[in-house]
Amino acid sequence: MSDPRVSAPVGAPAPAAPTPRAGADVVVGVPLGGRARAAVHWAAAEARDRGVALRLVHGLVVPRGGYPGRSFVGVDAERGLFSLARQELRDMRLVARDVAPDVPIVEDLVESDPVAVLRAQARVASLLVLGSDGFGRLGELALGRTTRGLAGEVAIPVVLVPHHCDAQARERAEGHAPVVVGDDGTEGCRAALRFAAVRAVSRGAPLVVVRAGKDVRLLDEDVPELGSERPVGVRVVLAEERADRVLADQARDAELVVLGVGEHGRLRHRRPRTRPGLVRRATCPVAIVPPGPGGRSGASR
Template sequence: MTTEQSKPIVVGVDGSPDSGIALDWAVAEAKLRGAPLYAVYGLWMPIAAAPFGGAAVLPPSDELRAYATEVLDAARQRAKDAAPDLDVDTFLVLRPPAQALLDVAKDAGLVVAGTRGLGTIGALVLGSVSGRVAAHATCPAVVVPPHEGPGDGTIVVGVDGSPLGDAALRFALTEARLRAARVVAVGAFRMRGHTTAPEERETEELVTAAVQRARTATGSTAEVSVVVTPGYPADVIVEAAADASLVVVGSRGRGDVRSMLLGSTSRAVLHQAARPVAVVHG
């Protein structure tokens, strides 16, 4: 029977340095989970059929198909060099890049993208693709920016007491078990007066209660530190995660409109963080 942890890790590649960084992160994660790795290249060639008119889609040229195949072959070899026993499969999908990733990741455990791609026709333009994947994925989505080293081993998670914040905390605790890592549960608050005491106490109680709910749900015994700081949530999370190995946020928080796919905090963390960010939808 397939468990959540053994479901495939799906990663977008296009031959760019950023997609190589995302691939390396995905390989390491798949190895930790004992899960297969799926490398995806989305190849799509829309053109304007008439000036100011609708778009048409051309079949990709032999040259573009050959390049995409070369990238996927190189991705497979790079993954195998890093993890010889890893089960690796590749997918050349004739869909827009974000949709290609989302289609392959429908039943995945995790989908991974870099922050930027080559920016050419048919390539994974990951500046836009990563945002769409993070917003629309049915599984947790990880956006991997260029970063130095594996970090200090901690997993920093934003906590606000919302259902999706709780889902992010459960994900962080599960990842901590895989990595034997410490979790830092971060809460932010705004001062209502001249002292931080009431708001700080309320937020600390909220975060502590959320940690207990997540422990009960996951059975995790990971070490958890609670950090409560005044400020805007995204700023507080990004600052706490400056050296983290992974940042985790829920896709929306308590103050976001339910119809929003990504809330203001998760979107800001994705834009600002210098470490890998996991967006959890529930």
């Protein structure tokens, strides 16, 4: 580092908006293949801490028309896929139960594009959680497509949980592991700073503000405006290295690292690689906070 300084009906044709309910659930997207285990583990603990329900959601896309093999082996793709999806949701329920046995758990299986399903769920949720499956470039492309369709396009934070996430970091630090937030001095980071500050205060944890990249000399070492939220400690780190590397390094022992989004839900062109690079390197979840009220409401209570 360079000179660092201080349940919906199965088979429904389209994802109808969920009915609002008391409290705001934590929603986790569940793909097939056991790839959501780390995300479900983290989301269950988050729902427990917030005192809300956990919603396990799978958006199922069933191939239509002819496809190779069906007429020869009698494969019923639709029935098989629904069976796999139901089993996946049951398996993830067990994972969540191990973490938070008293948290209400809802399973939603909807036949529609996963991004559309999760967008609908976000209207009444407090948080959307996705897993990073670690299946190489193909998995990164799938995650990237889903994330682009959600981050900044929904009014609540989207949390990406790496498959290698250290699930015990929060417990080892007795709930006081630091919260790390990226700040490039733009409007898109203000909600992220507020979200990170509220979370740090609610957990009695320190806040680390990272300003990194080739333009870091244009920024200063002053603590940003955090409103009425005052964490137990705030540290500002300046470094001229790539932001994803600096953030991942600072977040090594953190419980969460937070990023903002630019106008209209798109990350600013000055840091196009920060998000995928950070998810690849981070050992803790990465929260992407939209501008506006959603960035404030998503903090843990």
